[in-house]
Amino acid sequence: MALLDHVGSIPRFSITAEQVQTHWCWPGSENSCEFPKPIKSETEVARGIVWHREIAPGLLAVRSQIEILEDFNLKETYDPCLMLGVILNGCAQIRVGPQTYKVELGELGVLRFGARETTTSIMERGTRMDLAGVVASPDWLMRNSVDDAIERSGILTAIAERKIELSRCPVTPALHQSAINLFQLNDDMGPISRLRSEAAAMQFFADAVIALNAPQSPRNERVLTVREFKRIQDVRGRLEACSPEDEVTLEHVAREAGMSVSTLCRHFKMAFDTSVIAYLSKRRMDAARSALVDEGLSVAQAAHIAGYSSPANFSTAFRREFGVTPTQARSRM
Secondary structure, three states: OEEEEEEOOEEEEEEEOOOHHHHOOOOOEEEEEEOOOOOOOOOEEEEEEEEEEEEEOOEEEEEEEEEEOOOEEEEEEEOOEEEEEEEEEEEEEEEEOOEEEEEEOOEEEEEEEOOOEEEEEEEOOOOEEEEEEEEEOHHHHHHHOOOHHHHHHOHHHHHHOOOEEEEEEEOOHHHHHHHHHHHOOOOOOOHHHHHHHHHHHHHHHHHHHHHHHOOOOOOOOOOOOHHHHHHHHHHHHHHHHOOOOOOOOHHHHHHHHOOOHHHHHHHHHHHHOOOHHHHHHHHHHHHHHHHHHOOOOOHHHHHHHHOOOOHHHHHHHHHHHHOOOHHHHHHOO
């Protein structure tokens, strides 16, 4: 396996036709590979990242970022387990028995293996797939599945009854954020990194279960790619670096980010479930509350920080936000 570069501390690979069976293997699986036409063994067929980390006994965090350069089918045989994966870019095609499933951008793919089973991943030239997810063994699921939401999701039923199921559901905003956090893990194994990895994997699992139980929204609902999400995160970081009293316009923020105002507003809402204006207003109101409670400023001064020319209007908005008036907040100093 030739190392091309690194993403964080994760090696990025280039795989030839001869190497794919040896190197592309998830923990606990067995591989075989088929090419639809004769191909030289030294031909590069894929490149990218296939990464996993054991978070706890029986629970793996997984991440892949793959570009397919030649058509091939990858057969993998798994022992009983649960696989939860969110597609952050591209798509995945998987055949289980006679049925072929396509999991696309913005979908959570759920594979429940109650018995030893072989799947076929259909790799098509010119496609790519970015995925983040977890793989859980039956033992881990039994030790940790104590919530009614897990029971309702049907995760345990298929495994307990030795069934094999693949299903999909739309990704919720919370699950999308959890998938991004999981996708950004690297190979650092220091104590803080291990805690962060465990927290990210457990949060992803919890949000996946919630998504499985959520009312189904349209499958064509748009979600952000990894690059788009990182870009809008940078926008939020720049907004947080501004003083609450700074004059910030959508046009200026969009121009700095290199996007249109409409794209900025749409992506910010998709990523953080709030508008740019509402986010800035909340920051200013939080700063005004801090000025009242921590610094002892007057209501009129706090109103100015929050962007209100009228203390009366500020008091109304303050009570709506925090449940008390500015005067009551000051009296609790």
